[in-house]
Every structure is written in structure tokens, then in C-alpha cells.
Amino acid sequence: MAILEIKDVTSGYGEVQILWGANLDIEDGRLTSLVGANGAGKTTLMRTIMGSIKPWQGSVIFQGQDISSLPAHAKAEMGVVLVPEGRQLFTDMSVEENLEMGASPKRARANVKQNLEFVYEMFPRLKERRAQKSGTMSGGEQQMLAVARGIMAEPVVLMIDELSLGLAPVLVLDLFQSLIRLKNAGLTMILVEQNVQMALAVSDYGYVLAQGQVEIAGPSQDLAENEHVRSAYLGH
Amino acid sequence: MDFLFTSILDGLMLGFVYGLAAMGLTLIWGVMNVINLSHGPIISLGMFGVYLLFTFLGMNPYIALIFVALFGLLLGIVIYFVAVNRVIDAPHLSTLLATFAVAMIITGLGTAVFTASPRNVDYSLGSVTIGNATIPVTRIVAAVLSVLITAGLYLYLHRTRSGRYIRAVANNRSAAELMGVPSVRILALSFGIGTMLAALAGGLISTLFPFTILAGGTYELKSFVIGVLGGLGNPIGALFGGLILGVLEGIIPTFMPATWVPVLEFGLFVLILLVRPQGLFGAKKS
Ligand SMILES: Nc1ncnc2c1ncn2[C@@H]1O[C@H](COP(=O)(O)OP(=O)(O)OP(=O)(O)O)[C@@H](O)[C@H]1O
Numbered sequence: 291m292a293i294l295e296i297k298d299v300t301s302g303y304g305e306v307q308i309l310w311g312a313n314l315d316i317e318d319g320r321l322t323s324l325v326g327a328n329g330a331g332k333t334t335l336m337r338t339i340m341g342s343i344k345p346w347q348g349s350v351i352f353q354g355q356d357i358s359s360l361p362a363h364a365k366a367e368m369g370v371v372l373v374p375e376g377r378q379l380f381t382d383m384s385v386e387e388n389l390e391m392g393a394s395p396k397r398a399r400a401n402v403k404q405n406l407e408f409v410y411e412m413f414p415r416l417k418e419r420r421a422q423k424s425g426t427m428s429g430g431e432q433q434m435l436a437v438a439r440g441i442m443a444e445p446v447v448l449m450i451d452e453l454s455l456g457l458a459p460v461l462v463l464d465l466f467q468s469l470i471r472l473k474n475a476g477l478t479m480i481l482v483e484q485n486v487q488m489a490l491a492v493s494d495y496g497y498v499l500a501q502g503q504v505e506i507a508g509p510s511q512d513l514a515e516n517e518h519v520r521s522a523y524l525g526h
Numbered sequence: 527m528d529f530l531f532t533s534i535l536d537g538l539m540l541g542f543v544y545g546l547a548a549m550g551l552t553l554i555w556g557v558m559n560v561i562n563l564s565h566g567p568i569i570s571l572g573m574f575g576v577y578l579l580f581t582f583l584g585m586n587p588y589i590a591l592i593f594v595a596l597f598g599l600l601l602g603i604v605i606y607f608v609a610v611n612r613v614i615d616a617p618h619l620s621t622l623l624a625t626f627a628v629a630m631i632i633t634g635l636g637t638a639v640f641t642a643s644p645r646n647v648d649y650s651l652g653s654v655t656i657g658n659a660t661i662p663v664t665r666i667v668a669a670v671l672s673v674l675i676t677a678g679l680y681l682y683l684h685r686t687r688s689g690r691y692i693r694a695v696a697n698n699r700s701a702a703e704l705m706g707v708p709s710v711r712i713l714a715l716s717f718g719i720g721t722m723l724a725a726l727a728g729g730l731i732s733t734l735f736p737f738t739i740l741a742g743g744t745y746e747l748k749s750f751v752i753g754v755l756g757g758l759g760n761p762i763g764a765l766f767g768g769l770i771l772g773v774l775e776g777i778i779p780t781f782m783p784a785t786w787v788p789v790l791e792f793g794l795f796v797l798i799l800l801v802r803p804q805g806l807f808g809a810k811k812s
């Protein structure tokens with residue numbers, strides 16, 4: 291069953307329409323990847339699902355409930371959690387305070403201790419730097435923190451907008467490994483990625499977004515073998 | 527040398543109160559990048575709050591402060607929702623005008639009700655002599671309370687959940703919203719705390735000097751100088767800025783006419799803006 295349904299969603303900025311009727315079904319417990327060219331509207335779609343920008347038309351259904359018009363904080367409270375593009379850390383706060391901020395939703399408050407241990411074990415670097423101001427960390431460390439902060443919210447659906455952008459290959463591998471761990475633990479995730487090959491390799495299902503609409507959808511393996519996807523996004 | 531010692535001591539005492547007066551202004555700026563032009567009139571309301579409770583109900587001025595603080599908090603939340611919230615994302619000029627309108631309303635109503643004649647809280651705790659300096663005890667109490675309130679603010683911002691939310695919203699509002707923080711409520715609360723601090727400062731000042739309903743304006747101007755000294759957006763820096771200003775005000779009149787005080791203060795203001803715009807004690811970048 292789809293835990294999150296995006297139905298004919300349109301949205302944009304001011305007068306400029308970016309999404310032209312996007313349809314996605316996010317299945318429970320699966321890792322779904324969302325790929326597409328720069329400017330295709332992936333980030334806009336994430337923001338629209340989250341409620342940072344309001345959908346113009348269409349609906350966002352979460353666990354059978356229409357949440358289209360809820361503000362972002364209410365969705366986070368329900369377990370729809372976004373690791374935003376560009377990380378958006380609390381740069382003046384320490385690593386640990388950022389993680390505590392991640393655990394703000396009421397549903398996440400009971401298990402802060404265990405969750406902290408879990409993310410510290412997943413990203414030992416963060417533990418070493420727990421007292422450091424997050425704004426002074428390296429790009430890779432900041433990315434780990436952004437993901438860890440998302441996990442602290444005990445998400446029902448975790449959406450990650452750009453996991454690997456600008457990171458060294460070793461670190462990309464690390465982060466993808468963490469992702470697989472989360473997936474094996476049963477977490478439902480949406481992954482927006484520039485690294486299409488990696489994204490399709492780890493995900494169960496994939497969507498290709500083009501000009502604000504879903505261009506192709508299917509099991510990730512099929513997408514990876516699809517002629518059009520190969521020539522347009524995989525470069526062979 | 528004795529008179530210099532007296533002036534410095536005097537200035538330091540006042541400086542703590544000045545710092546408290548500036549703290550609310552700088553907190554609001556730090557959290558939401560709004561320059562609250564109703565800051566001065568709210569300081570005046572704090573003065574009148576203590577004055578009225580003391581004069582007509584015979585309440586101890588320091589007990590009256592508690593009511594003044596609550597009033598300041600609620601008033602700030604109301605002002606936020608009525609005047610600030612709808613223009614919070616608009617350019618600075620809009621929030622400046624909105625809070626200026628609030629200032630005009632408070633000052634207009636205040637003048638109509640209380641007239642512009644001077645009042646004072648006729649309350650004394652005697653004085654103490656340190657060396658050759660004689661200091662009214664009310665000044666010492668005001669200074670101590672200012673330090674305690676500052677410490678309380680620091681602990682609140684750093685040790686409580688809602689305090690942490692305030693810092694998070696100040697740092698990155700949209701990210702805080704993504705973490706489940708209802709940012710509008712937090713902004714309203716921050717504005718309320720900012721005006722509460724202004725009202726408290728006014729209440730304390732009323733135990734030290736005579737005042738009119740317009741007196742808050744002077745402290746608002748000082749608050750800008752202090753804010754720039756301590757780093758706008760840094761409430762704790764405000765305390766140090768206040769101390770510097772207080773000491774300057776104590777020392778300057780000992781070797782030149784007191785009318786030079788504002789000239790030097792604002793000269794300093796411009797100088798700091800030119801050479802060290804982030805304030806002497808650093809500040810958050812916005
Ligand atoms: N805040 C904004 N205001 C106006 N236009 C915007 C804004 N953010 C994005 N856009 C525009 O919306 C379109 C889609 O952008 P979006 O960020 O959703 O693309 P994307 O698929 O995430 O791209 P990328 O892979 O580069 O991250 C782009 O043309 C972009 O210029």
C-alpha cells in the first residue's frame with residue numbers, strides 16, 4: 291500500500307509554475323529514488339510535499355489522510371521529514387544541538403537517547419565532533435549531520451534532497467551504505483540524487499522527473515536498463 | 527581621583543540597566559531581523575506600570591515588576607500578531623513602519639491619558655557609602671536585578687526547549703519549521719520576551735529617575751548605540767555594551783559639559799559601524 295500519494299500536484303514560485311501535475315505513489319518500507327535533470331523540479335516537489343510551498347492543485351495523501359494544506363511543522367510532527375537541499379543546518383549550534391533539534395517532534399522525544407546513540411554509531415565522526423559548531427565542519431560532515439538530524443525525528447517517511455552532491459567518492463559510498471542500513475531497518479525513504487546510477491542501484495522503485503512531470507516510473511532495475519534513461523541520465 | 531571613582535561606579539551601576547534596556551531590542555533583531563521602533567514607548571509603559579501600581583495600590587516597586595513583566599510579554603505577543611506577523615517577510619521598511627505605527631499609538635494614547643508631565647516613584651532604600659562615593663541602594667538593586675534577568679535569559683535560551691527553538695528560528699527559520707517547530711508561535715514568543723525585557727528595564731529605571739511618558743525614547747536611542755557596541759542580535763553582548771555606555775556617561779561629565787555626552791555616544795556609534803559593524807563582541811551574521 292502507498293503510504294504517501296502525490297496526486298496531480300501543481301505548484302511553483304509566485305507566478306511561475308514549476309510542477310505540472312506530478313503523480314507519485316510511495317510504497318511503505320521502500321526506498322524510492324527521484325531523479326531528473328537540473329531544474330526539473332525535484333526540490334520544488336519535495337518542498338511542495340513538505341508544505342514549505344503550498345500545492346496549487348492536487349493533493350498529498352499521507353497514511354490515507356489529505357495533508358495538502360498543512361504547514362511544514364505539522365507534517366514533521368506527523369513523521370514526514372525532509373533533509374533539505376543545501377543541508378540547512380543550524381550553523382550557530384553545536385552538532386549535538388542540531389541533533390536535538392531534529393528530535394523536536396513530540397513523537398521523537400521519548401527515544402532521544404537511543405536515537406542519538408544510533409546516529410553516533412552510524413556516523414562516528416559526528417560523535418567526535420559533537421561539541422563543534424556545525425557551521426565550521428567540512429561539507430561531508432555537514433551532510434552526515436543533515437541526514438542524522440533527519441533520523442532523529444523518527445520519520446515515517448524520510449525524504450533526502452541530494453545525498454551525495456559535491457562529496458568525495460569514499461564518503462558517497464559511506465552515505466549510501468547508511469541508507470541501505472536504514473532501508474533494511476524498514477524505513478520508507480525518498481531519495482533525490484544527481485548520481486543516478488547509485489540511486490537506481492540502491493532503490494526499489496524510481497521516478498524520472500522532467501519539466502515538472504513524471505516522465506518515466508518503474509522498478510529501479512527496469513529504469514537502469516531503460517534506453518532513454520541510459521542515454522539521457524546515465525550517459526551511455 | 528575620588529570623583530572619578532564615584533563616576534565610574536555610578537556609570538557601571540547604570541550600565542547594567544542600560545544593557546537590560548537594549549537587550550529586548552537586540553533579541554528581536556537577532557531572531558527576526560526586525561527593528562522594533564516601539565521599544566522606547568514600551569520602556570515608558572514599564573515605567574508607568576511600576577508607577578501606577580506603586581502610587582495607587584501601594585505595591586512594592588519590585589513586586590510590581592513581576593506584573594509589568596507579564597504585561598510586557600502579553601503586549602509583545604499581541605503587537606506581533608497585530609502588526610508584525612503579516613509583514614515579517616516583507617522588506618525591512620515595512621516592519622520598521624509597522625512598529626513605528628505601534629510606537630505612535632502607544633505614545634499618543636499614553637500622552638492623552640498621562641499627559642507629558644514628569645512623574646517619579648517616591649521610593650527609597652537609603653544609600654551606602656563606598657570610599658567617598660555615596661550610592662542609592664535602589665541603583666544597586668537595579669544593577670543586580672539586571673544581571674539576574676540577563677543570566678535568566680541566557681539560561682532560558684540555552685537550557686530550555688522553547689529557548690532552543692528561539693535560537694533555532696533565529697539561526698534558520700525554514701529549517702526549524704522542517705524540524706516541527708511552529709515558527710510563527712516562536713517568533714511571537716520572541717517578540718513578547720523582547721518587549722518584556724523593555725518593560726522590565728523601564729520599571730527598574732522608574733525607581734531611579736523621574737520620567738515622562740516620552741522618556742523611553744532616550745533609552746531606545748541608547749539601546750541602538752548599545753546594540754551596535756555589543757553586536758546587534760547578541761543579547762548578552764548588550765550587557766557589555768550597556769556597561770561601556772554607562773561608564774562613558776559617568777566619566778564624560780567630569781571633564782566636559784554633560785551636553786557633550788550624546789555627541790560622543792553617537793560619534794562612537796558611527797565609528798563602530800564604520801570600523802567594526804559586527805559589534806565589539808562579535809555577533810551572528812544575518
Ligand atoms: N525560490 C525560487 N524562486 C523562484 N524560482 C525557483 C525557486 N527555486 C527554484 N526555482 C526554479 O524552479 C525550477 C525547478 O527548480 P528545482 O530546484 O525544483 O529543480 P531541481 O530538479 O531540484 O534541480 P537541481 O537538480 O539543480 O537541484 C528551476 O527553474 C528554478 O530556477
Ligand SMILES: [Mg+2]
Binds near residue numbers: 332333334375451
Ligand atoms: Mg534540487
